[in-house]
Amino acid sequence: MNSRLGLLKMLNNQRENMIVCLLILIALTTATSDAQPKIEMVGVVRGDSIVIIPAVPPVRGGALNFYKKSVSGQFALLNTSGPVQPITDDDVILRMLGNKWEAFSEELSVKEPADLVFLLSEEPMAFFMIAFRYPEVIKIAGCWYTDKITDKRGEVEYRIDYLDESGAIQRSVTKSLKIRESILNPPSGVTVTPEGKNIIIEWKYPQQTRDLTDLVTQFYIYRKQGNGQAEKIYTDVIPRTNSSEYLYTDENIEYSTEYSYSLTAVDILGNESRQTEQVKTIVYDKTPPSVPEEVKADSVDGAIGVSWKMNLELDASGYNVYRSTKVDKDYTKLNTELLPLDKTFYYDKSFTYGLQYFYCITCLDKTGNESEKSNPLAILYEDVTAPEAPTDFSYSLENNVLKFSWVASKSPDVEGYYFYRGESIDILPRITATAINVLAYTDSGYAGGGFTPGQRYTFAVSAVDKGRNESKKVIIADILIPDNTPPEPPQGLMTENVNGNYVLISSGGSISADVAIYKLFRSEVPSAPVELTTFTSTPLRYTDSTVKKGSTYIYFTLAVDSAGNTSVSGKKDTVEVKDNTPPPSPRMVKAKKLQAGNEITWEMVYDFDLLGYNVYKSSLPNGNYLKVNNDVVKELRFIDSGGRDNEFYRVRAIDSSGNESTKGEYASPK
Numbered sequence: 001m002n003s004r005l006g007l008l009k010m011l012n013n014q015r016e017n018m019i020v021c022l023l024i025l026i027a028l029t030t031a032t033s034d035a036q037p038k039i040e041m042v043g044v045v046r047g048d049s050i051v052i053i054p055a056v057p058p059v060r061g062g063a064l065n066f067y068k069k070s071v072s073g074q075f076a077l078l079n080t081s082g083p084v085q086p087i088t089d090d091d092v093i094l095r096m097l098g099n100k101w102e103a104f105s106e107e108l109s110v111k112e113p114a115d116l117v118f119l120l121s122e123e124p125m126a127f128f129m130i131a132f133r134y135p136e137v138i139k140i141a142g143c144w145y146t147d148k149i150t151d152k153r154g155e156v157e158y159r160i161d162y163l164d165e166s167g168a169i170q171r172s173v174t175k176s177l178k179i180r181e182s183i184l185n186p187p188s189g190v191t192v193t194p195e196g197k198n199i200i201i202e203w204k205y206p207q208q209t210r211d212l213t214d215l216v217t218q219f220y221i222y223r224k225q226g227n228g229q230a231e232k233i234y235t236d237v238i239p240r241t242n243s244s245e246y247l248y249t250d251e252n253i254e255y256s257t258e259y260s261y262s263l264t265a266v267d268i269l270g271n272e273s274r275q276t277e278q279v280k281t282i283v284y285d286k287t288p289p290s291v292p293e294e295v296k297a298d299s300v301d302g303a304i305g306v307s308w309k310m311n312l313e314l315d316a317s318g319y320n321v322y323r324s325t326k327v328d329k330d331y332t333k334l335n336t337e338l339l340p341l342d343k344t345f346y347y348d349k350s351f352t353y354g355l356q357y358f359y360c361i362t363c364l365d366k367t368g369n370e371s372e373k374s375n376p377l378a379i380l381y382e383d384v385t386a387p388e389a390p391t392d393f394s395y396s397l398e399n400n401v402l403k404f405s406w407v408a409s410k411s412p413d414v415e416g417y418y419f420y421r422g423e424s425i426d427i428l429p430r431i432t433a434t435a436i437n438v439l440a441y442t443d444s445g446y447a448g449g450g451f452t453p454g455q456r457y458t459f460a461v462s463a464v465d466k467g468r469n470e471s472k473k474v475i476i477a478d479i480l481i482p483d484n485t486p487p488e489p490p491q492g493l494m495t496e497n498v499n500g501n502y503v504l505i506s507s508g509g510s511i512s513a514d515v516a517i518y519k520l521f522r523s524e525v526p527s528a529p530v531e532l533t534t535f536t537s538t539p540l541r542y543t544d545s546t547v548k549k550g551s552t553y554i555y556f557t558l559a560v561d562s563a564g565n566t567s568v569s570g571k572k573d574t575v576e577v578k579d580n581t582p583p584p585s586p587r588m589v590k591a592k593k594l595q596a597g598n599e600i601t602w603e604m605v606y607d608f609d610l611l612g613y614n615v616y617k618s619s620l621p622n623g624n625y626l627k628v629n630n631d632v633v634k635e636l637r638f639i640d641s642g643g644r645d646n647e648f649y650r651v652r653a654i655d656s657s658g659n660e661s662t663k664g665e666y667a668s669p670k
Contacts, residue, residue, distance in 0.1 A: 040054075040055050040173055040175055041053060041054045041055060041158065041160060041173060041175050041177075042054075042055065042215070043158070043175075043177035043178075044182060044215060044267070044268075044269060045149070045152065045179055045180060045181040045182060046181070046269065046271060047181075048148060048149060048150075049146045049147065049148055049149060050146070050147050050149050050156075050177065050179060051144065051145070051146050051269060052066060052144075052145045052146075052147060052158055052160070052177075053138055053143055053144060053268075054143045054160050054173070055127070056127060057086065057120045057121060057127050057141040057142065057143050058085075058086065058121065058141075058142060058143075058162055058163065059121050059162070059164055059165070059170065060117075060118055060121035060122065060165070061121075061164070061165030062085075062121070062162060062163050062164050062165055062170065063083035063084060063085040063086075063142065063163045063167075064079075064083060064084045064085075064142055064143070064145075064160055064161065064162060064163065065077060065079060065083050065084070065160070065161040065163065066078040066079050066084065066145040066147075066158065066159075066160055067158065067159040067160070067161070068147060068156060068157070068158055068159075069156070069157040069158070069159070075159050078145065078147060079145065083163055083167070084142045084144075084145060085142050086117040086120070086121075086140065086141050086142040087117070087139070087140045087142070088114045088117055089114070090112060090113040090114055093113035093114065093116065093140055094113050096136045096139065096140060097113075097134070097136055097140075100134060100136070101113070103236070104116075104134055108130075116137070116140060117140065117141065120137070120141050127141065127143070131268060132217045132218075132239070132268060133217075133237055133239065135217070135268050135269060135270050138268070138269075149179055151179060152179050152180070152181060153179065153180075154178075154179050155176055155177065155178050155179065156176070156177055156179060157174060157175070157176045157177075158174070158175060158176075158177060159172055159173070159174040160172065160173050160174075182214075182215075183273075184216060184264075184265050184266075184267055184271060184272070184273035185205075185206075185265065185273060186263065186264060186265055186273040186274050186275065186276045187203040187204060187205050187219060187246070187263045187264075187265055187273075187276055188203065188204050188205070188276075189202070189203055189204040190202070190203045190261065190262070190263055190276050190277070190279050191203075191279065192259070192261050192279045192280075192281045193281070194281055194282070194283040194284070195249075196287075197251075197253065197255070197283065197285075197287075198249050198250060198251050198253065198283075199249070199250045199253055199259060199261075199281060199283060200247060200248075200249055200250075201221060201247070201248045201249075201250060201261055201263075202245070202246065202247050202248075203219070203245075203246050203263055203276075204244055204245055204246070205219070205240065205244060205246065205265060206244060207242060207243070207244050208240065208242065215267040215268040215269070216240055216265045216266065216267050216273075217239065217240050217266065217267060217268050218237050218238055218239050218240055218265075218266045219238045219240070219246065219263055219264065219265055219266065220232050220234075220238070220263065220264045220266055220272060221233055221234055221238065221248060221250075221261060221262075221263055222261065222262045222263070222264070222275060223250065223259055223260070223261055224259070224260040224261075224278065225254075225257060225258075225259055226257060226258055230260070230262065230275075230278075233250065233252070234248070240265075253283055255283055255284060255285035255315065255366075255367060256282065256283075256284060256285065256367065257282065257283075258280055258281070258282050259280065259281055259282070259283075260278040260279065260280045261278065261279050261280075261281075262275040262276045262277065262278045262279070263275065263276050264276070284367065285315060285365060285366070285367040285369060286367075286369065287365075287369060288363075288364075288365065288369035288370055288371045288372070289311050289313045289315075289316050289363040289364065289365050289369065289371045290311060290313065290363070290371060291362075291363070291371050291372050291373070291374050292308045292309065292311060292319065292361040292362070292363050292371070292374050293308065293309045293374070294308055294309040295307070295308045295359065295360075295361055295374045295375070295377050296308070296377070297359055297377050297379040298379070299379070299381050299382040299383075299384045300347065300384060301384065301385050301386075302349060302385055303347040303348055303349045303351075304347070304348045304351055304357065304359075304379055304381055305345060305346075305347050305348075306321060306345065306346045306347075306348065306359050306361070306377070307344055307345040307346075308344050308345075308361050308374070309344065310341065310342065310344045311341070311363045313363075313365065315365040315366045315367070316341055316363055316364075316365055316366075317338065317341060317364055317365055317366045318338035318339050318340055318341050318343075318363075318364055319335075319338070319339040319341075319343075319344070319361055319362065319363055319364070320333050320335060320338065320339070320361070320362045320364065320370070321333070321334045321335050321339065321346045321348075321359065321360075321361055322334065322359065322360045322361070322362070322373060323348065323357055323358065323359055323360075324357070324358050324360075324376075325355060325356070325357060325358070326358065327358050327376050327378070328376075331358075331360060331373070334346065334348060334350070338364060351381060355380075355381075356378055356379070356380045357378070357379060357380075358376040358377065358378050359376065359377050359379070360373035360374050360375070360376055360377075361373070361374045362374070383465075383469065384469060385469060386465070386469040386470055386471050386472070387409050387411030387413065387414050387463045387464070387465045387469060387470075387471045388409045388410045388411045388463065388471060389409060389462060389463055389471040389472045389473070389474050390406040390407060390408060390409050390417065390439075390461055390462070390463055390471075390474055391406065391407045391474070392405075392406055392407040393405075393406045393461055393474040393475075393476060394406070394476075395459070395476060395479065397479075397481075397482075400444075400445075400450045400451055400481070401442065401443070401444045401445075401450070402442070402443045402444075402451070402459070402479070403440070403441075403442050403443075404419075404440060404441045404442070404443065404459065404461070405439060405440045405441075406439055406440075406461055406474065407439070408439055408463075409463035409471060411463065411465060411471075413465040413466045414463045414464065414465055415435055415437070415464055415465060415466050416434070416435025416436050416437040416463075416464055417432075417435055417436050417437075417438075417439075417461055417462065417463055417464065418430050418432055418435060418436075418461070418462045418464055418470065419431055419432045419436065419441050419443075419459075419460075419461055420458075420459060420460040420461070420462075420473065421443060421457060421458070421459050422457070422458050423456070423457065423458065424458055424477075425458055425475060425477060428458055428460055428473075428475075431443075435464045441461070443459070451481040452481060452513065452514070453481055453482065453483035453484070453485055453514070453563070454480070454481065454482075454483030454485075454513075454514030454561050454562045454563050455480075455481050455513070455514060456478045456479065456480050456481075457478075457479050457481070458475065458476070458477045458478060458479070459475070459476050459479065460473040460474060460475040460476070461473070461474050462474070480562075482563065483514060483561060483562065483563035483565060484563070484565065485565060486561070486565040486566060486567050486568070487510045487512030487514065487515050487559045487560070487561045487565060487567045488510045488511045488512045488559065488567060489510060489557070489558065489559060489567040489568050489569060489570035490507050490508060490509055490510050490518055490538070490557040490558070490559050490567070490570040491507075491508040491509070491510070491511070491570060491571075492506075492507060492508035492539075492571075493505070493506075493507045493508075493555065493556065493557055493570055493571045493572070493573050494506045494507070494573065495555050495573040495575045496575075497575050497576065497577055497578065499579045499580065499581065500549045500577055500578045500579030500580075500609075500657050501545070501579070502543050502544055502545040502547060503543075503544040503547050503553065503555070503575055503577060504541070504542075504543055504544075505520065505540070505541070505542045505543075505544060505555055505573075506539060506540060506541050506542075507520070507538065507539065507540040507542075507557045507570070508538055508539050508540075509537075509538030509539070509559075510559040510567065512559065512561060512567075514561040514562045514563070515559045515560070515561050515562075516536070516560055516561055516562045517534050517535065517536055517559075517560050518534065518535050518536070518538065518540065518557055518558065518559055518560070519531055519533075519534050519557065519558045519560065520532045520533050520534075520535070520540070520542060520555070520556075520557050521555070521556055521557070521558070521569075522544065522553050522554070522555050523553065523554045524551055524552070524553050524554075525551075525552045525553070525554065525574075529554075529556075532544060540557075547577045548577065549577050549578050549579065549609065549656045549657050550577065550578060550656055550657060550658075551576075551577050552574060552575070552576045552577070553574070553575055553577065554572055554573070554574050555572065555573050555574075555575070556569040556570060556571065556572040556573070557569070557570050558570070578656075578657030578658065578659075579609070579655070579657045579659065580657070580659065581655075581659060582653075582655070582659040582660055582661050582662070583605055583607035583609075583610055583653040583654070583655050583659065583660075583661050584605050584606070584607060584653065584661055585605075585652065585653065585661040585662050585663070585664030585665075586602040586603060586604075586605050586613065586651045586652070586653055586661070586664060587602065587603045587664075587665070588601075588602055588603040589601075589602045589649065589650065589651050589664065589665050589666065589667045590602070590667050591647075591648075591649050591667040591668055591669040591670070592669055592670065593643075593645065593669040593670070594639070596639055596641060597639050597640050597641035597642065597643045598639070598640040598643030598644075598647065598649070598669045599637065599638075599639055599640075600615055600637070600638045600639075600640065600649045600651065600667065601636060601637050601638075602636055602651045603636070604636055605653040605661070607653065607655060609655045609656040609657065610653060610654075610655055610656075611632055611654050611655050611656050612632035612633050612634045612653075612654060613632065613633040613634075613636075613638075613651055613652065613653055613654065614627050614629060614632065614633065614651070614652050614654055614660065615627065615628045615629050615633060615638045615640070615649060615650075615651055616628065616649065616650045616651075616652065616663075617640065617643070617647050617648060617649045617650075618647070618648050618650075618666075619646070619647060619648070620648065621648045621666055621668070623648070625648075625650050625663070628640050628649075632654060638651075643669065645669060646668065647668065647669070648666045648667070648668050649666060649667050649668070650663050650664060650665070650666045651664065652664065
């Protein structure tokens with residue numbers, strides 16, 4: 001159903017072409033008593049062959065057999081290798097239609113290529129209508145057979161048998177075809193006319209008749225650009241209509257370029273007539289660019305600067321600038337050469353001070369067409385030229401007071417000088433409320449309170465003219481005020497022993513503003529202090545991982561200012577490095593009576609900082625245990641020479657930080 005609707009849509013869009021098809025169909029079909037069309041065929045001679053085309057395709061699933069009547073009067077089968085069937089292979093159909101498939105599919109609402117065959121079998125009367133627009137359909141429908149001929153002036157009788165899906169003959173059609181080669185006539189009366197930026201091609205071709213040798217369905221247009229090769233310029237179908245006059249508009253052209261056009265007539269088999277004589281023309285650009293927009297003017301250094309928005313026409317080539325002292329006449333072009341397209345500004349230095357001027361801009365294209373002038377823009381030049389800067393800016397420092405001097409600006413309209421002081425070039429406020437008219441300045445600091453020792457300051461001086469235009473600043477940067485005063489010591493030193501593995505040190509800064517660096521020191525009692533690190537920002541967090549367990553250290557910090565003055569040490573903090581985790585208790589403690597005394601043994605304890613063992617004894621298992629050994633026991637055995645029967649022993653492991661294991665199990669001699 002969708003394919004039929006698509007067919008109707010295509011036919012509706014090709015009404016005039018359909019009239020041509022109907023004329024052919026009228027010639028090909030006549031009404032019978034049962035209102036069924038009489039099937040006939042067309043024969044088109046090309047060279048030594050005749051192409052036989054039936055007017056109606058085979059039924060769905062059917063095929064065609066082609067016969068030629070011999071001299072003996074018998075019909076001989078031509079397609080001896082088998083009936084001619086429609087092509088149903090999608091890939092082959094797509095290859096035959098090429099880039100026409102997309103348009104074909106959309107117009108006829110055919111989703112799959114093979115659906116085309118089914119559409120044609122269901123709508124046989126539309127076969128030629130479709131074939132006129134898409135000649136490839138003839139071969140796809142199986143309605144094409146080429147027979148070799150020897151006599152180009154004779155007459156041959158052909159028969160076509162229509163076979164149904166089972167191979168049975170459904171109907172037959174017989175026709176005598178005159179063997180006459182049909183020479184396609186080219187179009188006539190070809191004219192080309194420039195119109196704006198287009199070229200109109202017009203030609204004539206006779207109206208369609210019932211002559212079956214006239215199967216011209218469309219036209220090809222060939223175009224040659226300059227001395228190039230002629231190429232077909234329109235890939236879609238330019239159909240033959242029921243008119244004798246035709247028109248096509250070529251919009252893809254360039255100005256000032258010669259174009260030559262020729263045409264051919266094309267029949268339903270795709271054969272072309274000879275090309276018509278070439279007709280030449282040139283389209284000249286007579287359209288000026290648009291008027292430049294957003295024209296602005298301003299007073300700049302010794303000139304009036306005029307600017308505008310760039311024109312975006314593809315053929316725009318540049319601009320002219322016009323000036324007048326009157327708003328509506330007497331404009332003079334200022335530029336001697338055309339300004340480049342991307343140069344959308346102009347500096348006018350030929351003006352007279354005190355006069356008001358009007359400026360207009362025009363845009364020109366590559367052909368020389370000039371736009372209308374832009375709206376006049378009025379401006380009166382204002383003095384915006386800054387004076388020359390003073391020179392030889394110098395200073396001396398006496399008793400914390402800075403004395404500056406400079407040489408005057410060479411500009412004649414200088415009214416005085418501005419003086420600046422700040423912490424850097426970026427932070428440089430003016431400290432003189434008005435311009436001073438002397439060539440020296442004494443600065444004793446903010447509110448006369450002097451300068452901060454060790455602080456750096458930046459100073460500048462500039463010239464000011466009567467128009468309040470200021471010169472560039474002459475700068476002396478980073479003047480250092482001498483500093484002999486040591487800074488205040490750092491504050492807030494804190495240390496923390498972290499399980500005997502390292503010491504964590506934190507420290508605040510000094511309240512002095514000119515501190516450059518801080519230094520952290522450590523001394524191991526009773527050794528001299530050593531410097532651990534330097535740092536520039538606070539608060540400091542530093543990890544000292546070079547400490548040893550069991551050692552005592554003293555930490556302190558110093559501040560050093562930018563002048564190299566060193567503070568006294570801040571708070572000193574003492575820390576003992578040890579861990580707080582006891583080692584595991586010894587296991588398998590045993591006691592044995594020997595001649596030399598009681599022997600106590602145990603299993604080894606595994607701990608990364610194990611120092612050894614202490615042995616304790618008591619007269620009761622739950623009594624008060626006293627240490628027996630004087631020195632830490634390094635072995636897994638201890639002899640208590642004063643030991644007696646019925647005494648109880650416990651063994652405790654001890655690490656390098658002095659942490660002892662829990663009491664653990666006890667043992668008594670046996």
